[in-house]
Structures are given as structure tokens and as C-alpha cells.
Amino acid sequence: MLLAPGSTPRIRITRQRQIILDELCSVTSHPTADDLYQMVRRKLPRISLGTVYRNLETMAELGMIQKLEVGGTQKRFDGNAATHYHVRCQRCGRVDDLDLGLIAGVEKEAAAKTRFAILRHRLEFTGLCPECQKKL
Amino acid sequence: MLLAPGSTPRIRITRQRQIILDELCSVTSHPTADDLYQMVRRKLPRISLGTVYRNLETMAELGMIQKLEVGGTQKRFDGNAATHYHVRCQRCGRVDDLDLGLIAGVEKEAAAKTRFAILRHRLEFTGLCPECQKKL
DNA sequence: GTGTCTGCAAACCATTTGCATCGGT
């Protein structure tokens, strides 16, 4: 979504967009696009998967939500736009929030070690969720 | 690659496997499967992309190399099997190693905050590489 | 000789996209 200089494309509040956002924010899990599609479909049976993808992308670009690029095949989405860390179960793929304070100063430390301009960081833990621990 | 109890499937050292590993270890970048395919093809013109994928997968499972699930569409591979952190350029996708000491105690701290059994962690920085900074 | 590995091609699956129509503003 490139913006022509000077133009400000108005984002419309469509029924679909509103409901996708509502569903995402109503949940503490970190649903995939398809999870969300299933959830939203209960309220808008005719919505298409493409619309879900497009809206998630748009809202992530606007900083309203987060697109999580955690491990696994599918991307996941988070209604909490603030930086925070995650744990992912390597067996079932479940992703939980982790209530750790942000690691202070790492970005500064990293910036000192490289010629990259550091924009953000991500910390992700991998492990086994309680349910999967039992099953092993 | 599930192992039947008691069996120890012998891993054969084929020409393909050896060369894929050599190429990966000869390089400090973090090539994608296709990058590696192109590299290996110069020495083994008849190798197939499927073989590259299969071998990378196998060697990652054996802990000989690392499969990096950093952001972006493609997975990347690292000949250095030891835990270390990375910076990724959000514009061109380049991935560099980051010479930071491992964050002490985070896994223990994380374990205390969740009921997950923590197995490992990953810290990834996103930014702009020197080349992409110039181009903007 | 046995059982793994390879090359090839087709299959898979998450995500993206083109297009005609719809609907917010």
C-alpha cells in the first residue's frame, strides 16, 4: 500500500473490518488468519478469506494490531499492538503472551555491535505447553 | 523423521549431503534453501531442489545446522549450530549474526511466568542494513 | 544385498491478486 505524496487514503470502517477487529481483540489467543476467518464467519457468513487477509494486513500496517512472525507455517495476529514477548508450544503451535518486562537496552547494545539501524526487536521462547507436556 | 524404538537409522554421507553442508559452512550469510540450491548446483549440476530441502531438514534435526525461522517468507539456514542472535534488514531481507552475549537468565525468568516448559529462546532484531539505509 | 537417498514432477497450503460489483462517505 504505497501512498502517493500528499494523499491520505481514507480507511473506511466497513462491517467486515469492524468485526474482524472486534473478534481479534475479544480473544487472548493469537489466532491465524484462518482462525479469524472461522470466528468472523459466525457473524458474517458471506465474508471471504481474502477479505480477512487484506484487513489484517491493513490494520497491521496502521499499527492497530500486530502481525506475529513467530515460528511455524502460519502467521498469527495479536490485538495487542504494544511490544511484548511470546512463548510458542513446539508441539501444538499454541502461542501465549509472556509477562516479562521489555529487555532494557538491548536495542542500544545491538546497535553498537552492527552497522544496521535497529528498529525493533522480538524475543520468542519455544517450549511445551501444559497440555502437550501431559501427552508426552 | 520418527525413529522406531531401538532403531538407529544410519545417516549416509552422500555427495549431495556433504556438499550442501560444505557450502553452508563456507559462508557467513544465512542462505535460503534456494540460495543453497544455486550454490550447490555449481558443483553438482544435477541436484534437485527437493534434495536440498530434505537434507537441510535432516541436518537441522540432527543439530548439525540451524533452521532459522526469522521473519520474511523464506526460511534461512545457518551453519553455526550454537545459539546466537540475528539482525534482519526489513527492506532486503539480509540476515547478519549479532555478536551479543546470550541474555542470562531469561529462560529461567520466562519459565517462572508461565506453565510452559521452556526449551530455548530466540532474539531477533529488525532494522535497515547499511546498503538499504543509503538507498532511502 | 539392503535400505536410504536422489531426481523428477506433482501435490500442498498459506497467502496474494485480478476483476467486476458493492457500499461508505
Added chain:
DNA sequence: ACCGATGCAAATGGTTTGCAGACAC
């Protein structure tokens, strides 16, 4: 009315897989 958004279906692109022949041990 304008132009962004939608539904649908087809396309894309990375990765995986089935199979018959090849090769390491």
C-alpha cells in the same frame, strides 16, 4: 458520485511428497 472494499476464483511461491531408479554401506 467517487473510490476504497468485498467476494470469488485463480494465481503464486515456498516447501513437501510419491515414486522408481541409484547408490552408500
